[in-house]
């Protein structure tokens with residue numbers, strides 16, 4: 001992606017980008033030089049309301065309906081539009097979707113770059129090249145995220161590589177309409193054995209999109225499909241498993257857990273799904289015994305198979321149940337662990353649910369602390385984008401006070417490097433993983 005500076009953002013002032021609620025207008029600290037030129041474009045124009053354009057000059061890619069003052073022309077669903085400020089100054093080019101609350105997704109910020117096949121091709125090349133730098137030549141059991149939507153300048157497209165298969169998610173209707181082109185480009189560039197399309201829950205309604213999971217090129221992926229991560233083998237179901245089959249974003253946090261676990265220790269892996277954290281603790285960290293807890297029988301079946309695959313079945317036990325209830329039962333049985341991992345699913349999708357989510361995190365972490373020996377390790381995660389790192393750390397302070405035990409964060413981590421955060425779109429950094437020492 002070329003990052004030519006926008007004429008309205010002198011470098012010296014561009015140090016304080018909008019926060020995660022960047023759609024809301026923030027105090028204007030921009031010097032405003034005279035406009036480069038007002039746009040005179042043939043395509044439909046989306047005119048942003050006065051004082052609402054700042055996030056887009058900062059290249060936030062989501063133009064919500066509420067920021068739009070006027071639409072000039074009659075753009076069709078998926079059509080390319082120019083986004084301009086109220087005074088006519090050009091901001092960027094995007095794709096229009098009247099069915100989504102995100103009316104326009106922006107993809108280019110100069111008026112010479114059309115959103116044509118060459119642009120998508122370049123963006124894919126850049127994202128793939130960045131992953132090759134991280135992973136080297138992909139092996140037949142490498143699993144990683146190749147394209148991460150806004151973070152790679154392609155809002156609405158996610159592509160995960162699992163060995164020789166690609167798992168694609170389309171979360172924008174306009175890109176879904178270009179799917180044949182995108183699939184063709186992915187085939188040309190990566191020569192996968194197959195491409196499988198996965199649909200994200202709720203996205204159909206959010207985007208007015210009618211797509212279903214399907215094989216879109218090549219051969220169906222094997223079930224299970226085997227991958228290796230930091231020396232641990234996993235068999236996963238990319239067709240029906242959660243997400244695209246595996247939680248790739250936690251890769252390096254599983255490795256981190258292994259670094260902190262000592263030989264023979266007892267570990268509790270809550271929300272274990274396919275057994276990722278627990279297996280890292282046993283295979284890499286030398287844990288003596290892990291108890292994995294999850295509500296999903298299917299997840300636990302995969303986890304059991306993965307423990308066998310790594311020949312550590314006798315050290316990995318499982319309990320099916322709701323986390324809160326299992327934690328309570330373990331506490332009343334007087335059980336203690338050297339390390340507890342908490343990796344719950346997203347707790348809220350809406351700002352209105354934030355307080356409730358924080359209460360949930362508090363309860364979970366409070367129960368986990370109860371089960372830790374003095375000096376034990378708590379690896380606690382949140383993938384709720386709306387919960388900020390500050391919120392999460394404050395929640396931990398509340399837990400420490402409540403439990404009367406000090407909590408030190410020894411590592412504050414996020415998602416693995418193949419899920420980068422775009423500084424233009426803070427929402428791309430959703431995962432928090434705090435590695436904590438819990439005192440006596």
Ligand code: SAH
Nearest residue numbers: 247271272273276294295296322323343345
């Ligand atoms: N730690 C896993 C990923 C966890 S994803 C890994 O490294 O791969 C979240 C998991 O929480 C899912 O497997 C889901 O089945 C489980 N889950 C959701 N609600 C739950 C609940 N109330 N109690 C226990 N598990 C739950």
